[in-house]
Amino acid sequence: MNAPFDATAALGRKPQTHPAPDHQIAVIGLGYIGLPTAALLASYGWSVCGVDVSRKVVDTVNAGGVHIEEHDLDKLVRDAITARTLVASTEVPSASFYLIAVPTPLGQNNAPDISHVEAAARAIAPRIRPGACVIVESTSPVGTTERVAQIISELRPDLVVPREGATGEADIALAYCPERVLPGRIVNELVHNDRVIGGVTPACAERAAVLYSSFVKGDCFCTTARVAETVKLVENAFRDVNIAFANELSMIADVIGVDVWEVIRLANRHPRVNILQPGPGVGGHCIAVDPWFLVAGAPEAARLVRTAREVNDHKAVHTEARIRALLEAMPHGKVALLGLAFKPDIDDFRESPSLAIAEALARTDGERILVVEPFTKDIPEPLAGTGARLVTLDAALRAAEIVVVLVDHTAFKHLGPEDLSGKLVFDTRGMLQR
Numbered sequence: 334m335n336a337p338f339d340a341t342a343a344l345g346r347k348p349q350t351h352p353a354p355d356h357q358i359a360v361i362g363l364g365y366i367g368l369p370t371a372a373l374l375a376s377y378g379w380s381v382c383g384v385d386v387s388r389k390v391v392d393t394v395n396a397g398g399v400h401i402e403e404h405d406l407d408k409l410v411r412d413a414i415t416a417r418t419l420v421a422s423t424e425v426p427s428a429s430f431y432l433i434a435v436p437t438p439l440g441q442n443n444a445p446d447i448s449h450v451e452a453a454a455r456a457i458a459p460r461i462r463p464g465a466c467v468i469v470e471s472t473s474p475v476g477t478t479e480r481v482a483q484i485i486s487e488l489r490p491d492l493v494v495p496r497e498g499a500t501g502e503a504d505i506a507l508a509y510c511p512e513r514v515l516p517g518r519i520v521n522e523l524v525h526n527d528r529v530i531g532g533v534t535p536a537c538a539e540r541a542a543v544l545y546s547s548f549v550k551g552d553c554f555c556t557t558a559r560v561a562e563t564v565k566l567v568e569n570a571f572r573d574v575n576i577a578f579a580n581e582l583s584m585i586a587d588v589i590g591v592d593v594w595e596v597i598r599l600a601n602r603h604p605r606v607n608i609l610q611p612g613p614g615v616g617g618h619c620i621a622v623d624p625w626f627l628v629a630g631a632p633e634a635a636r637l638v639r640t641a642r643e644v645n646d647h648k649a650v651h652t653e654a655r656i657r658a659l660l661e662a663m664p665h666g667k668v669a670l671l672g673l674a675f676k677p678d679i680d681d682f683r684e685s686p687s688l689a690i691a692e693a694l695a696r697t698d699g700e701r702i703l704v705v706e707p708f709t710k711d712i713p714e715p716l717a718g719t720g721a722r723l724v725t726l727d728a729a730l731r732a733a734e735i736v737v738v739l740v741d742h743t744a745f746k747h748l749g750p751e752d753l754s755g756k757l758v759f760d761t762r763g764m765l766q767r
């Protein structure tokens with residue numbers, strides 16, 4: 334992974350009239366994006382300090398370990414810690430680049446909660462020196478980078494902080510560069526995906542591009558911070574709207590009595606039609622969340638985006654109702670729920686519709702629920718104590734009269750008619766057809 338890259342030369346754009354920073358890069362937030370990014374940058378020769386509020390996370394990383402499962406991440410972190418290019422801390426150091434990768438959850442009434450980004454800006458402000466560059470990577474409502482500028486400027490009146498449209502030289506740079514990586518392929522996509530780099534001013538974008546061009550093999554496109562913030566939200570809203578179309582089709586197909594998988598397969602033979610796949614709902618911490626940030630920015634205008642969110646959320650309710658109908662049709666039968674993760678072949682259960690469905694069913698019919706999830710050793714917390722049991726696929730197939738495919742994990746794909754004969758089968762993913 335190491336490439337010949339002279340990080341110090343890349344930083345030497347302004348004469349350093351102040352003491353050398355503690356690190357070249359500080360990554361604030363060591364989660365699904367921050368930790369892989371910190372380790373990757375360290376593997377490219379930068380001196381990186383990963384910062385997290387959790388002492389446990391910091392200790393794990395400093396011991397060369399990882400607290401999240403992601404392909405290739407454990408070796409990347411171990412090597413960077415061994416090479417001492419990566420260190421973790423609960424304190425924000427002084428650095429030439431600050432990369433903010435903290436969560437931006439949904440608050441009350443689906444309103445964006447940027448309090449972690451604001452807290453990161455407040456933590457950076459006392460340590461930032463002239464010449465440094467702050468980059469927000471967290472998926473954020475439009476205007477968040479300007480809010481970071483405002484916080485730093487209030488806390489550091491001694492610095493000229495760049496503002497949109499302002500002319501003249503600023504003391505620091507500020508930019509927004511959204512992550513676009515797919516869980517399960519994060520390390521690979523960090524390197525190979527194109528990046529959109531939005532500067533508060535064009536000079537800010539240029540400064541941030543120094544960092545990304547050191548490790549990104551895709552193209553880097555410079556624009557304004559507001560455009561870059563919008564691009565990120567639009568990408569995930571686009572996917573959500575398209576999945577909503579597939580999910581709505583599946584519910585229409587239930588009413589009119591046609592096979593949705595056959596309909597989609599044949600419609601997709603049209604040269605300009607490409608319908609996505611229905612499922613039990615939409616999960617994960619991105620597609621199920623980010624479109625609300627667009628809605629919050631323009632509530633009256635974002636009608637389709639809002640409706641798509643509602644359709645996808647409703648698909649989980651619809652799926653639960655269909656499983657309850659099967660339980661009623663077979664009053665003494667057990668149901669095997671195959672998969673709880675938010676999508677196939679990952680161990681991520683965040684905002685998982687499958688887990689939410691399993692939890693709702695377990696609350697009323699726990700003793701009848703057998704869960705099969707190859708990506709966990711223990712039954713997930715929401716199901717604990719309900720009577721639902723985590724069992725192997727073989728055990729579930731022996732004991733259950735009803736089989737529901739919630740996630741099309743590779744471990745289930747060998748299932749054929751002989752494994753399911755005599756059972757009521759509900760395949761929310763169309764896996765058995767494929």
Ligand code: SAJ
Pocket residue numbers: 472512513514515516568569572576609610611612613614615616617618619620675676677
């Ligand atoms: N899903 C369907 N049907 C489909 C495709 C997906 O039901 O045809 C469901 C999945 O099962 C899952 C959900 O949608 O529950 C989201 O999965 P995903 O694979 O579409 O996306 P994520 O959440 O893993 O990652 C997305 C990606 N965004 C886009 O593809 C536009 C990724 O590139 C982003 O970096 C990521 O969100 C993020 O962090 O924002």
